[in-house]
Amino acid sequence: MIDEGFGPDRYGADVLATGWKDAGRTAVPRVAATGDLVVEVAGDGFCGAVTSVQSGHVELEDRHGRRRLFPLGGGFLVDGAAVVLEAPKAAAPTGPRRTASGSFAADTSRARVARASRILVEGRHDAELVEKVWGDDLRVEGVVVEYLQGVDLLESVLRDEPPGPGRRYGVLVDHLVPGSKESRIADAVARGPHGAHVRIVGHPHIDVWQCVRPQALGIPSWPDVPRGIEWKVGVSHALGWPAHDQADIARTWQRILGAVHTYRDLDPSLLGRVEELIDFVTT
Numbered sequence: 001m002i003d004e005g006f007g008p009d010r011y012g013a014d015v016l017a018t019g020w021k022d023a024g025r026t027a028v029p030r031v032a033a034t035g036d037l038v039v040e041v042a043g044d045g046f047c048g049a050v051t052s053v054q055s056g057h058v059e060l061e062d063r064h065g066r067r068r069l070f071p072l073g074g075g076f077l078v079d080g081a082a083v084v085l086e087a088p089k090a091a092a093p094t095g096p097r098r099t100a101s102g103s104f105a106a107d108t109s110r111a112r113v114a115r116a117s118r119i120l121v122e123g124r125h126d127a128e129l130v131e132k133v134w135g136d137d138l139r140v141e142g143v144v145v146e147y148l149q150g151v152d153l154l155e156s157v158l159r160d161e162p163p164g165p166g167r168r169y170g171v172l173v174d175h176l177v178p179g180s181k182e183s184r185i186a187d188a189v190a191r192g193p194h195g196a197h198v199r200i201v202g203h204p205h206i207d208v209w210q211c212v213r214p215q216a217l218g219i220p221s222w223p224d225v226p227r228g229i230e231w232k233v234g235v236s237h238a239l240g241w242p243a244h245d246q247a248d249i250a251r252t253w254q255r256i257l258g259a260v261h262t263y264r265d266l267d268p269s270l271l272g273r274v275e276e277l278i279d280f281v282t283t
Contacts, residue, residue, distance in 0.1 A: 031078060032088040033058045039085065040077040041070060053087050055259045059218065069218050115141070116167040117281040120148040120157065122174060125253050126208040130172070133263055134274060141282050151185050154200075158189070163197035170277030176202025199280040201273040206231050208270075212256055216265040 031037070033050045039060055040047040046068060048060030057069045070076075074084045119138075121127040127147045131138075138145060148154065151173045163169045173182045186200040203211055209232065214221050225234030232252070236243035241252050263271055 028074065028082050028084050030086050031076075031083040033072065033085045034088050037078070039083075040080075042075050042077050042082065054216070054218065055255070056087075057218070058085055114144050115281070117169070118144045118146055119170040119172065119277050119281060120146050120154070121172045122148045122151050123208060125257075126172060126174065128253075128257060129208055129211065129260065129266075130274060132257060132260060133266065134278065137278065141278065143278065143281055151182050154185065154189065158194050158198065163194050165197065167197070168281045168283075169194075169198045170281045171198065171200040172273060172277060173200065173202040174208060175204065175206055176200075177204050199277060201276055203267070203269045203273060205267070205269070209235065209253070209256055211267045211270040212260055213265055213267060216259045216261075217256065 033039075033053050035050055037050045038047065039050060039058075041060070046060065046062065048062040048066075048068070050058055051061045051067065052059045053072070056072055058072055059067055059069050061067045072085050072087060074082070076083050076085050119130070121130055124147055127145055130145055148157070148171070151171070154171060158169070161167070171186075173186070176182045176186065182202060186202075189195060189198055189200060205211055210222050219239065223235055223238035225231050225238070232249050233243045236249065236252050241255075242248040243252070259265065
C-alpha cells in the first residue's frame with residue numbers, strides 16, 4: 001500500500017533543482033596563500049609557513065628550515081580546518097605601472113608604427129622570452145623581434161635586406177664566448193661592410209633556458225649535463241621532467257617560461273644585452 005499522506009517530503013521539493021548535489025555539504029573555505037601563513041599538508045603531515053607562491057605552487061618552510069613545493073588547491077589544513085589554498089590577489093596599482101622589464105609603462109596610444117630597424121633573435125625560445133619581458137617596451141618603440149633560425153643564416157639576411165643608417169639590426173645569440181662559432185661570425189660581421197649598422201651580442205650560457213634564474217623555478221641550480229648528451233634532454237632528465245620527444249621539450253619550456261614574470265627572474269648576463277640592443281636599434 002502506498003502512503004499518500006501529506007507529511008514532510010524527505011526527498012526535497014525538486015531533485016533537479018540547481019545545487020541539489022551540494023545540499024547539506026559544508027563549503028571548504030578558500031584562503032589566500034599569503035606570507036607567513038602556517039599550513040599543514042593533509043595526509044602528509046608536513047607543516048610550514050608560506051614563503052612564496054609561483055607557477056601554481058606554494059612553497060612551505062618548516063621549523064627546521066626545510067622547504068617543499070606543493071600544488072595550490074585543496075588538501076591543506078589551517079588551524080586544523082580544511083581549506084583550499086589559492087594564489088593571493090595582486091594589489092591594485094597605486095602609481096605608474098611598470099612593465100615586466102622594470103620600465104614605467106607608457107600610454108599605449110604612444111605605440112609607434114614598426115621601424116625598419118629590428119632585433120633578430122637566434123632561437124624560438126629566445127624570441128618568446130624577449131617578447132614576454134620586453135614586449136611592452138618594444139611595441140611602444142616600434143621595434144619588431146624576428147626569429148632567426150640560426151646565426152649561420154645571418155649573412156644571407158644581411159645580403160637580402162642590407163642594413164644601413166635607417167635600418168639597424170640588433171642580433172641576440174646563445175653561447176657568445178671566445179672561440180665559439182657564434183663569436184667568429186660576430187667578428188666577421190663587425191669587420192664587414194655592414195658592421196657599423198649591426199650589433200651582435202649574446203649571453204655565455206649554452207641555451208637560453210639557463211638565462212632564467214633557477215630560484216624562479218624552485219631549484220638550487222641548473223644541472224650539469226655530461227658531454228655527448230643533448231643539453232635540454234639532459235636537464236629534463238636531471239630534474240625529473242619527461243623528455244621523450246620534442247613535444248615534451250616544448251612543454252618543459254612553457255613550464256620554464258611560465259615561471260618568468262619580471263626581469264628579476266632573469267640572469268643579468270641576458271638583461272644587459274637585450275637593453276643594449278634596444279638602445280642600438282632605437283638611437
